Amino acid sequence: MALISCTECGKEVSDKAASCPNCGVPILGASAVSLNPQSHAKVTRTGAKWEGIGFILIIVGMIMAMASQGGFGGLLIAVGFVVFIIGRFK
Numbered sequence: 001m002a003l004i005s006c007t008e009c010g011k012e013v014s015d016k017a018a019s020c021p022n023c024g025v026p027i028l029g030a031s032a033v034s035l036n037p038q039s040h041a042k043v044t045r046t047g048a049k050w051e052g053i054g055f056i057l058i059i060v061g062m063i064m065a066m067a068s069q070g071g072f073g074g075l076l077i078a079v080g081f082v083v084f085i086i087g088r089f090k
């Protein structure tokens with residue numbers, strides 16, 4: 001058992017502890033194995049959601065661009081593309 005300093009408050013915490021008893025921040029090490037799959041799944045789902053929103057914006061933008069010959073549709077495609085890219089890297 002070793003003592004590591006907390007990344008949030010700097011207090012010495014056991015590396016076997018799941019979280020800092022002082023500030024409650026999760027401690028990397030003992031808890032990393034059990035916490036990571038959950039947080040990874042969450043991140044993937046959030047990204048996929050934004051990817052979906054961006055995709056819908058691009059499609060709606062394309063329809064509007066075709067209906068009104070550019071203008072607002074082009075802007076919607078640009079915004080949708082940015083949201084899509086953000087979703088990709090989330």
Ligand SMILES: [Zn+2]
Binds near residue numbers: 007009010011025
């Ligand atoms: Zn702490």
